[in-house]
Amino acid sequence: MSQAAGTAQRRIAVCEPYLGGREAEYVLDCLKTNRISSAGTYLTEFERAFARYCGAAEGIGTTSGTTALHVALAARGLGPGDEIIMPAFTIAATVFAALYVGATPVLVDVEPDTWTLRVDQVAARIGPRTRAVMPVHMYGHPCDMDPLTELARRHGLWLVEDAAEVHGAEYKGKKCGGLADAACFSFYANKIISTGEGGMVVTNDRALAERCRSLKNLGFNRERRFLHDAVGFNYRMTNLQAAIGLAQLERLDEYVERRRAHARRYNELLRDVAGVTLPVERPWARNVYWMYGILVDETFGCTRDELRAALAERGVDTRTFFIPMHEQPVFHGRGLFAGESYPTASDIGRRGLYLPSSTGLTDDEIGYVVDALRDVQATARG
Numbered sequence: 001m002s003q004a005a006g007t008a009q010r011r012i013a014v015c016e017p018y019l020g021g022r023e024a025e026y027v028l029d030c031l032k033t034n035r036i037s038s039a040g041t042y043l044t045e046f047e048r049a050f051a052r053y054c055g056a057a058e059g060i061g062t063t064s065g066t067t068a069l070h071v072a073l074a075a076r077g078l079g080p081g082d083e084i085i086m087p088a089f090t091i092a093a094t095v096f097a098a099l100y101v102g103a104t105p106v107l108v109d110v111e112p113d114t115w116t117l118r119v120d121q122v123a124a125r126i127g128p129r130t131r132a133v134m135p136v137h138m139y140g141h142p143c144d145m146d147p148l149t150e151l152a153r154r155h156g157l158w159l160v161e162d163a164a165e166v167h168g169a170e171y172k173g174k175k176c177g178g179l180a181d182a183a184c185f186s187f188y189a190n191k192i193i194s195t196g197e198g199g200m201v202v203t204n205d206r207a208l209a210e211r212c213r214s215l216k217n218l219g220f221n222r223e224r225r226f227l228h229d230a231v232g233f234n235y236r237m238t239n240l241q242a243a244i245g246l247a248q249l250e251r252l253d254e255y256v257e258r259r260r261a262h263a264r265r266y267n268e269l270l271r272d273v274a275g276v277t278l279p280v281e282r283p284w285a286r287n288v289y290w291m292y293g294i295l296v297d298e299t300f301g302c303t304r305d306e307l308r309a310a311l312a313e314r315g316v317d318t319r320t321f322f323i324p325m326h327e328q329p330v331f332h333g334r335g336l337f338a339g340e341s342y343p344t345a346s347d348i349g350r351r352g353l354y355l356p357s358s359t360g361l362t363d364d365e366i367g368y369v370v371d372a373l374r375d376v377q378a379t380a381r382g
Helices: 023-033 041-054 065-076 092-100 119-125 145-155 206-216 239-249 252-270 304-313 343-351 363-381
Strands: 058-062 083-087 104-108 130-133 158-162 182-186 199-203 292-296 352-355
Touching: 023 041, 023 239, 041 058, 041 199, 041 239, 058 065, 058 206, 058 239, 065 092, 065 158, 065 182, 065 199, 065 206, 083 092, 092 104, 104 119, 119 145, 130 145, 145 158, 199 206, 239 252, 252 292, 252 363, 292 343, 304 352, 304 363, 343 352
Parallel strands: 083 104, 083 130, 130 158, 158 182
Antiparallel strands: 058 199, 182 199, 292 352
């Protein structure tokens, strides 16, 4: 029996924040200067530096990746009667953002290997009400953007990246976040860089950026306080959060390399395990492996959910893949997606899970995870 078998001797989280830089120094500076709300130099510098990192001119900090999506769509003027094309396999926030502005989400299936939007299905979903396309870069791997960009330009569609999971990822040598008309990021605690909670819109469109800044701040008029130009939102990132984010950003490239090294180690140790499909990296992509995702099929010896339960007994925390959008009862109740079929999204949603993926993961911990997985397989096969 391996060290991973039996009662768990250790616990390995699926993903934890990695605070290895000047976070405490910067936060303490905020406390000393009383700059703890949404006014402060850390916020300004984090917005500028992160946008610059992505190859964009403007950054607008928000309270979450979801609110970044919402404010971006609202600033663009999308609303009732407009349709937004997006993948069936994503987290619900992508669809929620469309619904917040009153637009209609329209789904397409995803690629079986990258788990990102199938560009070849988008054209068939474009109709007279289509106004935007929202590709989602999934689990660290970019969507194939060139053909999507060409399609969007040909049809006059707005293109916005849901880049919540791809800090530092690249498409043909360009950073995600700088590949479309706008992009939206999350800085939740499990992201590669984090502000605890938080998000950001990045764009080269200065008019859009100014609109986002106004809308996220209650729609205040720039010249006269308490005069409102629009029905706005309170989506302000704080200087405290930005201080953490700036410290994280200073080490982002290092964190990306750690994640990629973890993926190489997993790939090496798992490549001969029957019934497990490993994540890919297309030749034009630089995958940052926000989560190291695998697919489990019947030849493994047990189901995905049985594997998760057995790994938990051995101290290994995992998560299932997202449940596809067309399988969500909340949307059926709104007259959306009922009866629609997206076979690949359904398949990977049923078979996928991600293994521990924290930036601070050690080779020893990865070895323990793989030993535990192999032990589960051996036990299941008897």
